[in-house]
Amino acid sequence: MARRNLLRMSRRFDYIVFLAIQPVMFILLFNYVFGGAITTSAENYIDFLIPGVMVQTVMFTAMNTGTGLAEDLNQGMIDRYRSLPMSRAAVVAGRIVADLTTIVLVVAVMLLVGFAVGFRLHGNLLESVSVPVMTVVAAIPFLWISATLGVWIRNVETMQSAGFLWLFPLTFISSAFVPVESMHSVVQGFAEQNPVTIAVNAVRGLALGIPDSSDIVKTLIWTSGLTAVFSIAAVNRYRRM
């Protein structure tokens, strides 16, 4: 199943290119447009920015899972798959594995572009390797949330709007692009508690070589919790379609 999804994605060249271009644009825009105006704890804004963009991007990329499933799961397709002697989780899981692969690619592209515009990893080898790993970990629950939305909504257009909308406040009211302390007090409280902030801080700490074990542990806890809940929700819903 995963292979099928990868094969089909590779057919959609536009999709891949778009997937990669968006984060690159974010990096360039934020760095060169806003960079000068934002003061951060990191010496260079780019070192602050890249972990934020990476986490934000993988979360958005994860939303394609739901759109893809909604697209796949027209009634004819579901009927075919469900009448075959295959695991009923395979359709959802296959899609997730495929999307996870594209997320790894996207993270690699972002790191490369980041390096090109001055981003540097300041930690030791283990910390540096943990940067992309932690980023991908933060995306996993979003893959499942997206899959759950996809099998519930089952409509590509609705998925494309409803599926993405809630991600904007969640990722922007976080420490992804600017320090939380600089925000208006109305949103500051939310930003501090936002799991995205925690994940961004965890990745950022690793990149800067000043890892915060509490952020890392909290991130691992919320990601695995959400993953557990939503993987069950998605597969259950698919079974009963």
Next chain:
Amino acid sequence: MTDLNAAVLVEGVHKHYGEVRALDGADLRVERGSVVGLLGPNGAGKTTLVRVLTTLLVPDSGRAIVEGYDVVEDADALRHVIGLAGQSAAVDDYLTGRENLELVARLYHLPKTEARRRADALLERFDLVEAGHRQARTYSGGMRRRLDLAASIIAEPPVLFLDEPTTGLDPRSRLALWDVIRGLVAEGTTVLLTTQYLDEADALADRITVIDRGKVLAEGTADELKQQTAQAVLSVQVETPDQLAAAAAVLGRLDAQDPQVEEAARRVSVGTTRGSAVIALAVRELEAAGVVIDDIGLHQPTLDDVFLALTGRAADEADTIEGAA
């Protein structure tokens, strides 16, 4: 299982959607190696029954068994022995025809080389060799249908469910598909096919089950159904209107049935079960009664008549009635 010959056995299956009784105590039996046509107007419950039999829907009550496997209890085992071509084609647009087939073969747990071999054979058989390397989104409706059907038989399942397999096909593709289905049956496949085309049921099915509103209305071979539910009609056109009454009296005595008189057409018609010999008899009796015959004919019932008699509405009308309901 006492019933060893039945590939499909359905007993008293109910499936309700709120008020709608999609299946309302349906019964069905398909002998191994035979073709059964499931005939019914829109909304009759055909697709629902197919979905129950292919484990896609759990029935509210009743029993359904395919190749000895219960659709609820042995669903996993059952899926190994069935193929399904649903009402809407299950084709992956961004994969090529060949990849679509190989994917399904692999999902049936066939080894890679075998999947490839069978995909080749099926592309050949369904006249898709040239299109096999193209992505399915470039296919026409008929090509998609053929690819879908090919996918449903790639694992050579002993029981095949086809939900309106030829809907949307041009006459040539339809005939070609009929040939393929006949070929499968010759190889021993059991086929349950739903259709709204009466001629299709007539041409392909050994036995026909007519359903409407979730219930079986009649079951039998096409000929049996025609005899049981719709009669041949003898109609006579007389020379002058004043002979209509005499003609009606004669025809009414033939089969002890009430003849229908159409004044304007100068025609009298009556149902008969006597077969074609009735024509000679009628001619003799009418002449004896002094009626001059302009035209006489025996109209054999078609499945359309059966359909009309059973569902109380013509096949073509069903759409509008369903829409108005």
